[in-house]
Amino acid sequence: MARWEPDARGRLLRAALDLFAEQGYERTTTAQIASRAGLTKTTFFRHFPDKREVLFYGQPMLMELATNGVRDAPADATPLDAAAAGVDAMASAHVEGQREYAPQLGAVVAANDELRERAAFKRASIAGAMADALVVRGVDERVAALAAELGARAYYTAFDRWIAPANTEPMPDLARTALTELRAAAAALA
Amino acid sequence: MARWEPDARGRLLRAALDLFAEQGYERTTTAQIASRAGLTKTTFFRHFPDKREVLFYGQPMLMELATNGVRDAPADATPLDAAAAGVDAMASAHVEGQREYAPQLGAVVAANDELRERAAFKRASIAGAMADALVVRGVDERVAALAAELGARAYYTAFDRWIAPANTEPMPDLARTALTELRAAAAALA
Numbered sequence: 001m002a003r004w005e006p007d008a009r010g011r012l013l014r015a016a017l018d019l020f021a022e023q024g025y026e027r028t029t030t031a032q033i034a035s036r037a038g039l040t041k042t043t044f045f046r047h048f049p050d051k052r053e054v055l056f057y058g059q060p061m062l063m064e065l066a067t068n069g070v071r072d073a074p075a076d077a078t079p080l081d082a083a084a085a086g087v088d089a090m091a092s093a094h095v096e097g098q099r100e101y102a103p104q105l106g107a108v109v110a111a112n113d114e115l116r117e118r119a120a121f122k123r124a125s126i127a128g129a130m131a132d133a134l135v136v137r138g139v140d141e142r143v144a145a146l147a148a149e150l151g152a153r154a155y156y157t158a159f160d161r162w163i164a165p166a167n168t169e170p171m172p173d174l175a176r177t178a179l180t181e182l183r184a185a186a187a188a189l190a
Numbered sequence: 191m192a193r194w195e196p197d198a199r200g201r202l203l204r205a206a207l208d209l210f211a212e213q214g215y216e217r218t219t220t221a222q223i224a225s226r227a228g229l230t231k232t233t234f235f236r237h238f239p240d241k242r243e244v245l246f247y248g249q250p251m252l253m254e255l256a257t258n259g260v261r262d263a264p265a266d267a268t269p270l271d272a273a274a275a276g277v278d279a280m281a282s283a284h285v286e287g288q289r290e291y292a293p294q295l296g297a298v299v300a301a302n303d304e305l306r307e308r309a310a311f312k313r314a315s316i317a318g319a320m321a322d323a324l325v326v327r328g329v330d331e332r333v334a335a336l337a338a339e340l341g342a343r344a345y346y347t348a349f350d351r352w353i354a355p356a357n358t359e360p361m362p363d364l365a366r367t368a369l370t371e372l373r374a375a376a377a378a379l380a
Contacts, residue, residue: 120314149339181332
């Protein structure tokens, strides 16, 4: 199972978050981030095109986990159960260390219009990946889009709960609970 | 009913789209857009903070229309019927002239990562506005979020069909059809 290890990317993210907190997002340069992480600028650019993408480096991995999770669900799984498998695959990849810096990351994103737009795109991309994977399974396009939307919403809801200071539940459990709540809401709606 | 009139904003949008097509988005300046529209740079900046926002100027109006549509739905409307009223308010504001330049606008956005992110944010903002308006009506937060998501999806689906060359149906009819299809998909899911 792929995990977020304290590798170069993780070090660059922590360095970036520290610098953004100290001097603001706008004022921070890629050179400063690399230096704070104890890495060269060349290493920085091997991992990220710019400082913004440091904050969103989980996106490709999440999309892949979601896609594979949906693909590998049992053949007779309903669309929502297949989406749930995608959500579970994403939720299971989160490691405890992330809980420390996630609130700080969220605050940086929330304070900047450009980053909020990027975050909306990330969310749409994850939902889109799940929808595509459901269509590959033969699910009707509209049903796939809605199942994927419920899945993405469950994932984000669970993540917010997971990083809350009082939380002690594992991320996969929170994701399952969130999806159960959303299933009920969808039933109430229809 | 508010409508998109061929005002300064509309002129700036058409000028911008022409210039983006001729020389690309990146190479076009706000001064060029103003000049092509026969307006001053000062007028440009009275309407838009930058060239990018020219492409998204409908967002505040759509959010307001959706919010008011949901608010003014009958007191006994279901969450989905109230969302439908918001969608209808947005759909009814579209005027024929938009169909001419909408495909060109869509192509510019699709070709540029930054603009696609901005478009994802616009979509999320419209859905968010509808969800907020539903919560004000006393709808449960999760049900509101899902009803708003169906509404936003119906609106965008209808818009894509409306601007298709072969289409002759009015936008509000297309929006109603799209929402009916999505209701069926939601029922199939739940």
